[in-house]
Amino acid sequence: MIDKKVYYIGSAGIAFLGLALAVQGCDLQKAVKFDVPSGVQSAIDTEATQPLSDSQYVWDNWENWVTSNSQALSRNIEDANQRVALIENLTSMGIGALGEVSGAFPGGAVLFSGVSLLAGWFLKRPSEDKVVAKEKEDSYNAGIAKGEEIAKTIKEAIS
Numbered sequence: 001m002i003d004k005k006v007y008y009i010g011s012a013g014i015a016f017l018g019l020a021l022a023v024q025g026c027d028l029q030k031a032v033k034f035d036v037p038s039g040v041q042s043a044i045d046t047e048a049t050q051p052l053s054d055s056q057y058v059w060d061n062w063e064n065w066v067t068s069n070s071q072a073l074s075r076n077i078e079d080a081n082q083r084v085a086l087i088e089n090l091t092s093m094g095i096g097a098l099g100e101v102s103g104a105f106p107g108g109a110v111l112f113s114g115v116s117l118l119a120g121w122f123l124k125r126p127s128e129d130k131v132v133a134k135e136k137e138d139s140y141n142a143g144i145a146k147g148e149e150i151a152k153t154i155k156e157a158i159s
Helices: 004-025 038-044 052-104 108-121 128-158
Strands: 033-035 049-051
16 A cells, blocks of 8 residues: 555645646736836836836837937036026126226226225135035034923923
8 A cells, every 4th residue: 555645745746747837838027016116106107016027118108218418408507508608708897897996087987996896795705605504514513402301391390
């Protein structure tokens, strides 16, 4: 008589073979899904999970979105830089023309110097950013210390 272990092992082998054949016949790329990050979902208007079979399509859509938006952003930045350069050139040409003409009428040189001095007051000084940052940090630290003091007082009052 054949041992029961042989039947169990044989049955398990046949079951495994049947399962393997069934899985092989399935399209696993449609069964396995991947998560699409929320930023990508909103950018290319897709669902949160996609089957692996659609991964190339999703990837191509994402690459196209990134490429087109990067090019648009680059063009917009370049246009803004060109506008700034144009405005700076027109301004310096105007100031140069005023500087040359200002001596032609009485008091023009003094007036031009005064306007130039007034404009200079509104320009940033080289170390101004560091001073402003230090003032903000000091203000922040003072606010934290005052908040801790108020919290301590309230805690003592509750206790």
